[in-house]
Amino acid sequence: MQEKRKPYKGKVAFVSGGSRGIGLAVADKLAQRGANIVFTYLRSRSDAAKAEEKLAVHHVRVLSLRANMGNEDQVTKVFEMVKSEFGALDFLIHNAATGDLKPVLGISTDEWQRTQDINVRALLQCAQLAAPLMRGRHGRIVAISSHGSSRCLPDYSAVGVAKAAMEALCRYLAVELASRGIGANAVMAGTTDTQSLRGIPRHEEMIHSAKFKTPAGRIGHPEDIAQIVAFLCSEESRWIVGQTIVADGGYSIVA
Template sequence: MNGKTALVTGGSRGMGAAVALRLAAAGADVAITYVADEEAAAAVVRGIEARGRRALAIRADAGDAVAPAEAVRRTAETFGRLDVLVNNAGVGVLGPIDQLVPADVDRVLAVNVRGGFLAAQAAAGLMPRGGRIITIGSCMTQRVPGPGGTLYAMSKAALTGLTKALARELGGRGITANIVHPGPVDTDMNPADGPYAEGQSAMTALGRFGTPDEVASMVTYLASDEARYVTGAEFAVDGGHAA
């Protein structure tokens, strides 16, 4: 990926940070967005630069109506181009459907759905032939193992429709769009030693949590030239959660 540039939304921690560092290791200059943790974002920037690539951290809330497109514009302006967009930023509000309030719905859909759409819309207008749009979905779009996930699953399922439509709309320009569905992954938000980890591990065929780097490896493949004939596709990196 030498000479290419990427933007990873929500790239200051967890899977987003792993993706950003993996893309940098593959040769890309990488921008990330973050909301609040400036030090975590700075640490990822240092990691990218330690791999010999240029880095940029942008404070941007994916739920804002303007910030996603502005982050895309700033990335292209800073690096001179944008080849890869990784729509990773997301939030999860879980709970019984009768306890969810309109503010929960608005926030989850604004971040998980509208933010991804606006970033992809802006990126599509800037990307050269061979561009890549990769979205992080969820194993819960393919198998919801229990109650409480209605809002989150709905928001992530919408991204599958977005991905397939983008593939059709942008295919003539040689731009691909794909979605990766992680299963339980060991992050700060959902640690492998957390209170719900045992049950989540048991739902996978492999009986364990995944690592952020295992998700990042799939994203990096889809961002590479080797995946130029792959578009409109869903990839489960879930340890057999949906098997």
Template sequence: MDMGLGNKVAVITGGSVGIGLAVAEGLAREGAHIALVARDRERLEAAAAKLEADHSVRCLAIAADVATADGVNAIVSQVEEAFGGVDILINNAGTGSNETIMEAPDEKWQFYWDLHVMAAVRLARGLAPLMKKRGGGVIINNASICAVQPLWYEPIYNVTKAALMMFSKTLATELINDNIRVNCVNPGLVLTPDWIKTAKQLTAESGGDWEGYLQSVADEHAPIKRFASPEELAHFFVFLCSDKASYSVGSSYFVDGGMLKTL
């Protein structure tokens, strides 16, 4: 299926690994040019070079911290200078947390608020005008099933992802008259490097069966009894970026293998 994404320009945060990189690969495969954003410059530049070589598209590596206003300003200016505009924004940068509400300091709450919410706010504020000049665009915010079905051990993650979900809904209403479609994706269990790293740490002193541990997590939470691959999730992102999803506005989509337990 031709998704009509050839020569579009996509900005993807948290793009050097995991879900972000898989989305970048999916869009590049469709002929979109990529502005890949992450903090680890070495890994980022390697990923960008591989995308260019594999898919014959332009891929700009932008080493920046999206949790800061200066980092976002650098992204906006570099994208405008390199491409003249943008058509797609994927707010994907983020990470899990581990704390209790009673013990987590204000600084930790603020860090995750800046990373999961303010990064999306600032990037939308900076890039939406460039989309408007090109006649429209697409913004997708990658939240989590934890936005509506929280895990007890990461309350800050749960709260900030819920805020990101509401931000998506309100931004969609504000931007649709500019032909900019905003949606939110709430993934369930996705086999990212972070999950593998955590599983190896948790099983290091009990035999090292990290794969068995991950299977137990899938058995407990997902009726499909497995994790998704980043590529499976990326297929959904690519669809939402395309004109095939032209009536998808202001929605939250759960890609979770049946993990969500409510209607």
């Protein structure tokens, strides 16, 4: 019975951007199932400390690391810590995201590159560093995407392109890593109630529109996405390969 309640006991999960929102919900769900957690955060040490407390309730090891996922040296150091502290890795969840919200013709090359670095180049580097740590462990890679990867959202060009590239990268990772027993997929999260969402201009308008178009009449909660990520980390998901799972409560199917 204990093993059924803690199917990920002894496993190690890395969650980028795991101190709040979807990242924290994912880390919490994996910790509930017994996984030890390593998560990164960028700005708020207070948020990270609160996340540590929340995760420690599940009696798992928790390691938080401040890192800019767009910085190659910092990402390398993060995985050196993972190897030093745990010696292996089972789940890589790439959730960290940022981007300058500007019209296509108004975004600078530096802003564009920063957005690509954190959203998609970081996934590439993380996968390259994680794969050796997953050897013989049937590892799983899951990236968090958004509607902007396939739909044109206002001032979302840089992030949308990065998310689309991230989904494509998941497909290539899935094919190239399949022979090693490592799976890779993406989750396209619809409008989800997070601190990041509420920091976007016109977020109230976005929330109202999403509620109206979603059959359930609400926007998503971080836990809705976390449930799907946790499933994609399971052995039961082994036949889902290189897919982008749409998790938006039906928003995208309503005319």
